[in-house]
Amino acid sequence: MKEDVIITEEMNKYFHQIHEETGSSITREQKNFYVKKKETLHDNIMREYPSHWEEAFQLAVQGAYFKEQLSRTRREGRITNVPHDPNKPVYVARDLGGFGGGDEMALWFYQKDGKNIHFIDYSATTGYTTEQHWNFVVVPKGYNIVEDWFPHDGKRHESNGNTVSENAYNLGIPVKQMEIGGISYGIDTCRNMFHRCWFDEEKCHEGLNCLANYARKWDERNGIFLDVPRKPHWSTHGADAFRYALVSYTEPAGNKPPTERKEATNPFTGKKIENKKRRRIDPLTGRYVD
Numbered sequence: 001m002k003e004d005v006i007i008t009e010e011m012n013k014y015f016h017q018i019h020e021e022t023g024s025s026i027t028r029e030q031k032n033f034y035v036k037k038k039e040t041l042h043d044n045i046m047r048e049y050p051s052h053w054e055e056a057f058q059l060a061v062q063g064a065y066f067k068e069q070l071s072r073t074r075r076e077g078r079i080t081n082v083p084h085d086p087n088k089p090v091y092v093a094r095d096l097g098g099f100g101g102g103d104e105m106a107l108w109f110y111q112k113d114g115k116n117i118h119f120i121d122y123s124a125t126t127g128y129t130t131e132q133h134w135n136f137v138v139v140p141k142g143y144n145i146v147e148d149w150f151p152h153d154g155k156r157h158e159s160n161g162n163t164v165s166e167n168a169y170n171l172g173i174p175v176k177q178m179e180i181g182g183i184s185y186g187i188d189t190c191r192n193m194f195h196r197c198w199f200d201e202e203k204c205h206e207g208l209n210c211l212a213n214y215a216r217k218w219d220e221r222n223g224i225f226l227d228v229p230r231k232p233h234w235s236t237h238g239a240d241a242f243r244y245a246l247v248s249y250t251e252p253a254g255n256k257p258p259t260e261r262k263e264a265t266n267p268f269t270g271k272k273i274e275n276k277k278r279r280r281i282d283p284l285t286g287r288y289v290d
Contacts, residue, residue, distance in 0.1 A: 005036060067212075092108070093248060147248075
């Protein structure tokens with residue numbers, strides 16, 4: 001986009017405010033994009049392209065699933081500073097996004113505090129395999145992760161004959177496979193458990209933005225909202241991962257990681273590959289450090 005887009009004093013003040021509130025640097029190209037979109041969307045830009053999650057509340061997202069729950073959470077002060085407690089384990093729930101985990105991957109990191117659930121972090125990335133994501137994104141956070149909940153996609157078989165979950169478990173990821181499914185069931189579970197949720201405002205702002213914009217699909221022909229989420233939409237991955245986090249509480253207590261995993265094999269030679277232990281990669285050299 002050209003540099004000759006006119007940025008008014010009002011818009012410059014807005015970009016400065018976003019920088020002060022979020023600490024994010026905004027490039028000239030991003031400013032140009034936002035200004036041009038605002039010319040056509042007007043005030044709706046806060047809903048379609050929110051700079052941080054609270055802007056999604058400035059205009060109602062029609063058909064939003066968690067509007068009331070998020071409003072109550074904000075009123076009650078449960079979106080605040082929620083620090084990581086190094087003395088407690090960390091749980092993860094993820095949405096794999098696309099085939100082989102190479103599309104957008106969204107993860108919520110949370111800790112249990114009695115009946116309360118502390119969401120301490122959120123991560124959304126693209127372009128990583130499951131192994132790369134674990135080594136470059138998750139491990140550097142330094143959390144003591146004891147469970148990493150994989151969605152139904154985890155049962156999909158990959159080229160070596162194993163499922164996605166089995167291959168992840170062989171990498172040393174503490175996989176737990178979701179068994180209970182159903183979008184409506186998951187949404188109802190979230191609504192019923194939302195009052196127990198606390199969110200770190202800074203580290204979870206992107207995930208909160210997803211929850212605020214997670215909405216039902218609009219049927220143009222009949223003029224009604226359908227009881228299914230709108231897809232494709234950028235909010236889906238983060239909202240789905242949140243769903244899995246809360247549904248994991250309703251999983252059977254005896255749920256175990258994949259046990260019927262096959263020995264990994266080279267798809268070209270057919271030879272067995274030894275199961276990998278969890279290993280860290282030096283991001284500078286790309287080599288294993290242990």
